[in-house]
Amino acid sequence: MNCTRFERWLWDEIEGRLSAAQSQAMRAHLQACPRCQRQWEAAQATYRALHTLPRHRAPEHLVVQMRTHIQQASTPKPTFAWWKRVALAPALGLLIAFGWWAYITRTQDTATPSAIAKQPTENWVEVHEQLEVADWSPTANYFITTGYTR
Numbered sequence: 001m002n003c004t005r006f007e008r009w010l011w012d013e014i015e016g017r018l019s020a021a022q023s024q025a026m027r028a029h030l031q032a033c034p035r036c037q038r039q040w041e042a043a044q045a046t047y048r049a050l051h052t053l054p055r056h057r058a059p060e061h062l063v064v065q066m067r068t069h070i071q072q073a074s075t076p077k078p079t080f081a082w083w084k085r086v087a088l089a090p091a092l093g094l095l096i097a098f099g100w101w102a103y104i105t106r107t108q109d110t111a112t113p114s115a116i117a118k119q120p121t122e123n124w125v126e127v128h129e130q131l132e133v134a135d136w137s138p139t140a141n142y143f144i145t146t147g148y149t150r
């Protein structure tokens, strides 16, 4: 028994909620520790003073309210179970596989000869049209590297 445990058990001892062995350990510590002895006396005085106060019955609606609060607080919150975590791995694998498959089929679609022939040229024409609207004048080096002609 140390002072920390004594303090933790103090009110349980006063209210008679400790086991015989625990109670005996408390008493043994009390005899050896003047600091805890002072705490023990203060706690007992507080306990007695509290019991001299007049008792009032709580209103019925408050009792019901408190019981509901306690019940809500004690119901276990849903946790992310381990089996869900385990199930997540294959689901993630499937998602990646699907993503890869979608990517492959898309690139294969655009890889058809006509698409290759059309798309980049159309894009370049569009870019150049926009640049001309913006009054852009390309350098000589640009004509050489892109092969672009006005």
Ligand SMILES: [Zn+2]
Pocket: 002, 003, 006, 029, 033, 035, 036
């Ligand atoms: Zn002590």
